[in-house]
Amino acid sequence: MSQGATGSRHTPVMLEKSIELLNVRPGLIYVDATAGAGGHLREILKRAGGRVKVVGIDRDAGALAALSAEIGGQSRLVHGNYRDIAGIVQGLGIDTVDGGILADLGVSSMQLDNPERGFSFLKEGPLDMRMDSRSPLTAERLVNTLPERELADIIFRYGEERASRKIARAIVSARPLATTTELAALVARCLRAPRRAAPGFRDSSHPATRTFQALRIAVNDELGSLERFLRDALQLLSPGARLVVITFHSLEDRLVKQIFRKAAQGCICPPRQPVCTCNHRPELLIITRKPVLPDEKEVLANPRSRSAKLRAGQKEP
Ligand SMILES: C[S@@+](CC[C@H](N)C(=O)[O-])C[C@H]1O[C@@H](n2cnc3c(N)ncnc32)[C@H](O)[C@@H]1O
Incomplete structure (x- = not known):
């Protein structure tokens, strides 16, 4: 948990569930596309005993400066838009992400409270x-x-x-x-x-x-950025790597659901065509059939979690 200039603290939403679904394993590369106050990012480092490479991205330079002061060189922090995730990670010499990518969308408490x-x-x-x-x-x-x-x-x-x-x-x-x-x-x-x-x-x-x-x-341009992020994140993941996304309103969740569904589709031939000719293979295995919601205890403790929905998928071989 981190404290902003206004004294507000950001409590990470669905921390346990999201990190569990990200399936953190030592030795792999993870990207936190919305590093913010670093609640999720620190947990990734902790779960792997620090033996992972974590790239943290955020559009908010102030949030990244505060996080950098706290965690120092344990993670590569990049000021940028997650829509540019491909260029950002490739700029760090990473061609594929073998661990997973997490995005916890929206605004942080520090942003809201300032x-x-x-x-x-x-x-x-x-x-x-x-x-x-x-x-x-x-x-x-x-x-x-x-x-x-x-x-x-x-x-x-x-x-x-x-x-x-x-x-x-x-x-x-x-x-x-x-x-x-x-x-x-x-x-x-x-x-x-x-x-x-x-x-x-x-x-x-x-x-x-x-x-x-x-x-x-x-x-x-939140929806435009999210759409490009999801498409490029899917391309960056190597087989077995995870994509975990937490949304905070129905427009975001709908977009994540649609892009996950499309990526999980096998044959995309017209429905009336008797024999498949497209040879299209699913890119993603959807792990959360229905979105995961925060439990009552979390919503009571952190009312900002009440509209959160989490969806996760695993890149197919
Ligand atoms: C809900 S907060 C993330 C909090 C973080 N998971 C934590 O536990 O501290 C969302 C963060 O996403 C950042 N953000 C929003 N849109 C972004 C974008 N297009 N690219 C990169 N970061 C973005 C915001 O600046 C904010 O810091």
């Missing part, structure tokens, strides 16, 4: 939402410059928000918006009735949850 990063609707901060502060696109730019229709499409597609048109209209007439709390209050005014709480939870989610999720996904 108002300056603009991810939280609960704390006043600039409308930033960039995982990588080198990137030119911010939420502020999207909110203040996009045509109303494009804004509504983003909020609908990436936030699955039914009131997207109403919210986009209200944003456009309130321009310019500068802070997270201004935007959150505006969305709350658009959605008069609060959403009902999910079973087992005391509070309904904040009305701005979906709009913030949508803007964050758009600012960081």
Whole structure:
């Protein structure tokens, strides 16, 4: 567990299960594509008694600097986007990953809890939402410059928000918006009735949850990066190596499920064709038929784990 500049700590989600499914064995190469505060990465090192090569990637330079100060030379840490995983690991002289690749998607507690990063609707901060502060696109730019229709499409597609048109209209007439709390209050005014709480939870989610999720996904091109990461990660793995992915919302999980299913397919000939001519072989054996969810105890101890879903697969020979 690591502490950020705001004093918040990031508790790794489904730590036991994810590391078990990664099947850590000494002598092999592992990639943690979202090193963050290093909770999972440190556990990989620990399980193998330090006798593994671990590459840690993260888009957040601050997170990597803090992690590097803690773990020193035990792992190769690379500031970059996991969409570039192939170039990153090959740049380190690694052609294939024989142990496994882990990705624990989304934002860390340090990012969420630092108002300056603009991810939280609960704390006043600039409308930033960039995982990588080198990137030119911010939420502020999207909110203040996009045509109303494009804004509504983003909020609908990436936030699955039914009131997207109403919210986009209200944003456009309130321009310019500068802070997270201004935007959150505006969305709350658009959605008069609060959403009902999910079973087992005391509070309904904040009305701005979906709009913030949508803007964050758009600012960081999260789904585009995830799709390329999954395809390239599958190519990098050697037979028997594992791919473990933890997602935090349905759009991410759907993408992982679709790409895993496609990679696990044998014949891809048209269904009416009597004899197979494609000779297509499955690339991946799906280990988790259904996504693994955190248990009740974990959700109570770490409410941020409640939407997590874990899927794992093993590269076929
Ligand atoms: C949930 S946190 C990971 C926490 C980590 N597993 C731990 O136990 O400390 C997600 C991390 O992924 C990083 N991230 C998000 N999108 C990324 C991308 N496209 N490429 C690389 N890192 C990314 C974020 O900066 C954040 O640090």
